[in-house]
Amino acid sequence: MEAALEPSASPCENGNGASAVTGKLPVGEGTPGEDKIPVAVLYVSVSAQDLRSLDMEKERVDDSSPREVLEDCLRSLESETGSSKASTSDSDSQPNRRAVSHWQEFVRLIKARTIKRLYTFPPFVVPKLSKRKSRNTRANPISKPNPTEDASFCSIKSSWKNFTLSELQNATNNFSPGNIIGKGGYAEVYKGRLKDGQFVAVKRLIQGTPEETIGDFLSELGIIVHVNHPNTAKLIGYGVEGGMYIVLQLSPHGSLASLLYGSKEKLKWSIRYKIALGTAKGLKYLHENCQRRIIHRDIKASNILLTEDFEPQICDFGLAKWLPEQWTHHIIPKFEGTFGYLAPEYFMHGIVDEKTDVFAFGVLLLELITGRQALDNSKKSLVMWAKPLLDKNDIRELADPSLDNAYDPEQMNRVVLSASLCVQNSSILRPRMSQVVQILRGDEGSLDCVKLCQNLGLQRTYSVELFDAEEYNSTRYLSDLNRHKEIALEF
Numbered sequence: 405m406e407a408a409l410e411p412s413a414s415p416c417e418n419g420n421g422a423s424a425v426t427g428k429l430p431v432g433e434g435t436p437g438e439d440k441i442p443v444a445v446l447y448v449s450v451s452a453q454d455l456r457s458l459d460m461e462k463e464r465v466d467d468s469s470p471r472e473v474l475e476d477c478l479r480s481l482e483s484e485t486g487s488s489k490a491s492t493s494d495s496d497s498q499p500n501r502r503a504v505s506h507w508q509e510f511v512r513l514i515k516a517r518t519i520k521r522l523y524t525f526p527p528f529v530v531p532k533l534s535k536r537k538s539r540n541t542r543a544n545p546i547s548k549p550n551p552t553e554d555a556s557f558c559s560i561k562s563s564w565k566n567f568t569l570s571e572l573q574n575a576t577n578n579f580s581p582g583n584i585i586g587k588g589g590y591a592e593v594y595k596g597r598l599k600d601g602q603f604v605a606v607k608r609l610i611q612g613t614p615e616e617t618i619g620d621f622l623s624e625l626g627i628i629v630h631v632n633h634p635n636t637a638k639l640i641g642y643g644v645e646g647g648m649y650i651v652l653q654l655s656p657h658g659s660l661a662s663l664l665y666g667s668k669e670k671l672k673w674s675i676r677y678k679i680a681l682g683t684a685k686g687l688k689y690l691h692e693n694c695q696r697r698i699i700h701r702d703i704k705a706s707n708i709l710l711t712e713d714f715e716p717q718i719c720d721f722g723l724a725k726w727l728p729e730q731w732t733h734h735i736i737p738k739f740e741g742t743f744g745y746l747a748p749e750y751f752m753h754g755i756v757d758e759k760t761d762v763f764a765f766g767v768l769l770l771e772l773i774t775g776r777q778a779l780d781n782s783k784k785s786l787v788m789w790a791k792p793l794l795d796k797n798d799i800r801e802l803a804d805p806s807l808d809n810a811y812d813p814e815q816m817n818r819v820v821l822s823a824s825l826c827v828q829n830s831s832i833l834r835p836r837m838s839q840v841v842q843i844l845r846g847d848e849g850s851l852d853c854v855k856l857c858q859n860l861g862l863q864r865t866y867s868v869e870l871f872d873a874e875e876y877n878s879t880r881y882l883s884d885l886n887r888h889k890e891i892a893l894e895f
């Protein structure tokens with residue numbers, strides 16, 4: 405979720421050359437204990453050189469958004485509407501024409517919105533390249549997106565349905581409070597039933613200015629129409645009449661958070677393991693098997709939905725970014741995400757790449773192992789609590805007492821090992837999701853992945869990033885966490 409703020413009249417200094425400005429602070433309602441931090445904004449004193457670098461980053465931000473693809477879709481929708489006039493009755497083409505005008509307004513607003521972006525992380529001038537990525541960069545000089553690739557993205561649109569407001573009202577009993585099945589930082593989600601009997605979840609966007617809401621809507625829709633995997637949420641359609649709506653297949657068990665923390669009946673180990681593996685596969689698909697790398701940026705228990713047979717589905721693509729192949733990472737100019745799941749490099753520099761998702765996935769694994777929330781009621785971090793136990797491989801202490809030792813020890817070992825690799829401070833030391841899947845499954849050769857991560861650790865003197873990470877110890881992580889929380893909660 406993103407919020408564009410204008411600087412307030414009286415920013416407050418924090419002593420590090422950074423100041424904070426106020427904004428509204430929507431508190432996440434998805435899960436108890438989750439603090440969303442989308443709007444408290446840090447200003448940083450920057451030099452002209454820094455500003456130039458940040459300007460370059462602004463252009464990058466635009467490129468990683470699905471907006472261009474949506475504009476292409478708008479163009480194709482316009483041409484369809486034009487050509488359909490001759491062959492269809494006026495009433496048939498009416499909804500399409502309405503959709504075109506809504507999309508036109510969206511694109512106009514999102515363009516205006518992009519210009520209002522603010523920069524909030526300490527400037528990070530020279531991108532640091534990992535060895536693997538720097539080779540890629542040399543081999544693939546930056547090129548324009550492939551037009552045929554983009555054209556194929558657009559062909560997907562024909563499969564989503566544009567719902568009218570009355571269709572959605574009928575499906576949800578006029579958005580009756582009794583139909584609410586979830587509330588997030590910027591949306592209410594209603595259970596609904598379509599005319600053909602299909603059960604759906606209707607996500608109604610509620611927070612923010614029109615620009616913010618439209619931006620969130622476009623970001624989420626722009627990504628979700630392009631993903632198709634058993635472990636990602638299924639889009640059925642959208643609505644743009646009388647608000648903004650995303651219509652998804654209903655997940656009968658709700659979210660992992662509601663089952664782990666809101667239900668009396670405790671999740672048994674076999675289901676937890678299935679959720680760990682399925683989520684890892686979904687994330688591997690987003691990172692490694694889509695036409696463009698997708699970084700989810702908000703992996704957490706309330707964003708994992710569960711199908712009838714407890715297959716996990718990653719949902720909520722509101723913060724997701726596309727990364728072009730040639731980029732090693734992306735810098736996010738604002739502080740967004742959910743406390744308890746944020747990787748150190750994001751805290752320090754705003755860096756986002758696959759490994760920031762891997763860190764959040766590690767936290768999710770810790771939740772499955774321990775039954776504890778990413779941040780407990782006194783806002784203590786699960787990672788900080790678990791790290792000493794992970795270092796000692798103390799599975800007895802780590803395992804959720806409610807499991808009553810009823811777990812497959814081999815599986816538990818692999819999940820604990822994966823968690824401990826994923827939550828390492830240095831992003832280079834964290835495995836890629838394809839490696840995590842191998843480790844979780846106990847595939848032949850998965851031990852090689854573990855050794856690879858450990859060997860990287862041994863080469864630490866050669867890596868600037870590792871040096872950073874080494875310096876970035878638990879105490880600094882905790883103090884950064886607290887600093888950002890204080891700033892966010894002050895307003």
Ligand SMILES: Nc1ncnc2c1ncn2[C@@H]1O[C@H](COP(=O)(O)OP(=O)(O)OP(=O)(O)O)[C@@H](O)[C@H]1O
Pocket residue numbers: 405432433434440585586587588589590591592593605607637652653654655656658659662702706707709719720722
């Ligand atoms: N398809 C679905 N089936 C069942 N429940 C759903 C579905 N989609 C969403 N929910 C419920 O609604 C909650 C909020 O949904 P979602 O995370 O998409 O909203 P959000 O406003 O984007 O949240 P966030 O605060 O994480 O940004 C989920 O945690 C889940 O409990």
